Amino acid sequence: MNTSRGRALLAILLTFGLLAVACGGDDSSTPAVTPEPAPDPAAEPAPAPEPEPTLPGEGVQITMARGNWIETNFQNYVVQQLLEELGYEVSEPEEIAPATFFPALAQGDYDLWASSWPLNHTPLLEGESPDGGTFADKARFIGRMMASGALQGLLVDIPSVETFGFTTLGELLDNPEAVAHFDTDGDGKADINGCDDGWGCQKVIDDTLAKNGWDDRAQQISATHSALFAESQASFAGGGPVLQYVWTPTAFVGKLVPGRDVLWLAIEPHQTLEGQDGISAVGDACTKDPCTTMFTPSDIVVAANKDFLAANPAAASLLENFEMDALAVAVQAVAIDAGADSEAEIAAAASEWIANNRDKIDPWIEAALAAG
Structure with a gap:
């Protein structure tokens, strides 16, 4: 018998021998009594998990x-x-x-x-x-x-302020030469690059002009604000005037910088609309101190x-x-x-x-x- 086959046979015999032992010996012997296993506490059913808390907005x-x-x-x-x-x-x-x-x-x-x-x-x-x-x-x-x-108001270029000497919007509009300087379309009115149609600031500017009787000397140009600002920026770069509405927080005041390129244009407190006479804390970056910009700083x-x-x-x-x-x-x-x-x-x-x-x-x- 070769060795490998012998080993295989031995393995079979051993296997059957083990099975015989497991199945018991002679029939007349008294079978061993196996005690009942104790219940395994770990096998007891786990308690049901707590339901996830419901968020108040679920389903809304x-x-x-x-x-x-x-x-x-x-x-x-x-x-x-x-x-x-x-x-x-x-x-x-x-x-x-x-x-x-x-x-x-x-x-x-x-x-x-x-x-x-x-x-x-x-x-x-x-x-x-x-x-x-x-x-x-x-x-x-x-x-x-x-x-x-949020600060809001009109920015005016510093060279124009120095040329005409005005400190408020009213003073600018009382000076025909200054009005002509800011008249970009030749209709005899100073042009304010203002707000988009439907914005609240559009109404504030128009109502302020009307309240003070300035609408015969100034008009707000309403269009896409970013396009109007780009127009003002180009005018400033070419040595032209700037009369531009802006608000903060935005990037606009990083392009035409108050105190360096432009100033916030003041308006007399009594010339503002109701509730819009608050002071803007802008230091010397305004044409007048204290600085009322037509808009009270807003929440x-x-x-x-x-x-x-x-x-x-x-x-x-x-x-x-x-x-x-x-x-x-x-x-x-x-x-x-x-x-x-x-x-x-x-x-x-x-x-x-x-x-x-x-x-x-x-x-x-x-x-x-x-x-x-």
């Missing part, structure tokens, strides 16, 4: 809008993402002009946006509703997202439908507590101006801001969860 859809100026996208994406942390399903914010937004908000086409400038937008919110009352009966501002974070806040807020106390709590530093928006505005202007890039910047500010955000989320 939110329709957001945002202003039709790209710098506002950043804070709207932040608000969208924080609402999603509460379980809400939030639409991509839809771009819309303020004059169109507030009627749509009041009738429930939108639930909210984070693009409100109360001093500019209150006249729009208080507009007459087709079904009676005003839009403010059904919508309101909420929170103080950026408290006094930037959320506006929301009242029925939505009442039905969603968690969202209302978050929006009431939510705050941002205007500097963060300004930094993002510079990034947008430098080319990081896609929706994906701005949304990613919003996510980064949230990740870097959890120490502020987590208490807001906890309060919202408690409210919901």
Whole structure:
């Protein structure tokens, strides 16, 4: 027998031998009594897992809008993402002009946006509703997202100020030579490169001109703001005049720099509209000190439908507590101006801001969860 086959046979015999032992010996022997095994505590059924806590926004859809100026996208994406942390399903914010937004908000086409400038937008919110009352009966501002974070006004080039010696808009418009200097289309009126159609600032400028009887000597040019600003920038580069509306936080004041290239153009406090006589703290970057710029420094806040807020106390709590530093928006505005202007890039910047500010955000989320 060769060795390998012998080993195989031995293995078979051993296997059968083991089986025989396992099956017992002679039939007459008394079978061994095997004690019942003790129950294994580990085998007892585990308790049912605790159900996951329900988020207050689960099953609720939110329709957001945002202003039709790209710098506002950043804070709207932040608000969208924080609402999603509460379980809400939030639409991509839809771009819309303020004059169109507030009627749509009041009738429930939108639930909210984070693009409100109360001093500019209150006249729009208080507009007459087709079904009676005003839009403010059904919508309101909420929170103080950026408290006094927004400066607005007209910038005028320093060489023109030095040439004509005016310190206020009224003095400029009382000087026919200065009016002619800023008349870019030859119609006898100084041209103010102003706001987009439907923006709140458009109405403030036009109403201020009308209140003071200046609309026979000055007119606001309304078009896409970025295009108007580019026109003013080109005029300045060529040695021409600048009379341009701007706001902060944006990148515009990094291109025509107050105090270096231009000054904020003051207006006498009594010549402003009601509530627009606040002082802007801009130091010597204004034609007059103290500096009243036609616009009181404004909060930037959320506006929301009242029925939505009442039905969603968690969202209302978050929006009431939510705050941002205007500097963060300004930094993002510079990034947008430098080319990081896609929706994906701005949304990613919003996510980064949230990740870097959890120490502020987590208490807001906890309060919202408690409210919901």
